[in-house]
Amino acid sequence: MVKKIYYAMLITLLSLYANEESGYGWDVPNSSLNIGGYLDISYDEKRENEKREEAFLFNDIAMLFSANSNRIDLLGEIELSHISLDGKSNNSSDVDLNIERLQLGYTLSDTQSIQIGRFNSDIGYWNQAPIAILQDTTTQPYMMKELFPKATTGVLYRQNLNEENYFSVTFQDNQDIAHQDDVEEIDNHLGLAYYKTKDELSWRFSLGEYSTPSDIKSNYMGIGSEYDGELLYLQGELFGKNLDKKKDKVYSGYVQSTWHIKDTQDIVVRFESYSNNIEEIKEQIYLLGYLYRPTPNIALKGEYIQHSKLPLNRFVYSLSVLF
């Protein structure tokens, strides 16, 4: 039954959006409200201790909504995640409804803005677009797991220095308004970010400190760069984190390259490395992937991930749609 619903939804979405130019979502008539969403279905083959576990999942189904009125902007993302399609994990506790983002922005002047609410922390490149349809691979780099707080429930002030530079300051001193199954909950965060772009190249620098409700304090620092060329898209980031008065350290970095072999097809290669002295692991991860985008809002991906130590070598396939 679930599969039938899934196929019906998929066919409807493909037929509705196959020729869409660049505007996504649905503009509610006579208002500035836009409602859209995304979905991500994946098949993740995991091999652990010689046992094989397969998972066919609706990784994410989410609704996105935005509205603006002159200087005020509203943005929300409500996500339903981890619904199994193979009936193996249809326990209600597996399904998670979550407020990923709920933010209100106010433009102070031509160059300054402020936003409050829950938003993706202004840290690094990947964290600005952490969903599958926006990325060239289904799996995320290790860096996205625990190097910095992915979301902040607080205030962000942004100052554009000119058309190619900005910096932002993030502040949180309260509980998170949501819970996320794969994200460390924080109740305090102070961050600084700087971004610069020049032609096809851009750079990001981020640093900050945060603490969890159990009062574990951490600080992070990272740099990243992106090149968006005619035949090649390159992205690389390197982050480090100190925990618990600098006794524990985690480092992680990746370089990812996407070759545009045809208008709708890409080959992706990623190399990443991390070191975690809490879990006493140093590892390299290699990824080779293929990406097919028949239209800008649909992505079909297949990738193989090779770990140097952990028994997590596997194939992952996915279909993602932005609507």
Add this chain to the structure above:
Amino acid sequence: MIKVLLILSLLIIELYSVELVVIGDKNFPESNLTRLEIKAIFLAKKRFIKEQKLLVMNHKANHPMRQCFEKNILEKQEKSLERYWRKAYYQGKHPPKIISSTKMLFLYLDTIHPTIGYSDFNSSIDQEVTILYRVECGT
């Protein structure tokens, strides 16, 4: 025969040397803009000028002026723009409004302030607009 070929070549050169002008309404808050400012405006990175919110108008994807605009002002390939707008939508940004004709652009420029768009220079000659930036399409 050679003359015909020469005339045809000149016509082709003429067609390819169309001048694109970025235009604002007659009371636009600035008298000119830099390419980077225009780029930021059309990528929804800059939405206000002199504390006034801009209405930004774009041509349809297959319009020759749009192709010239993307090549010379935005300096982005189609694939890069697709990637950009996917991410921008997720961040709550929306692309400029699409106009179906240059006539429609001038109608918006006449009625809504401040509005910004672009057209070929010849179409803008008899219009009450502010020319903010010029670029040769052949370059």
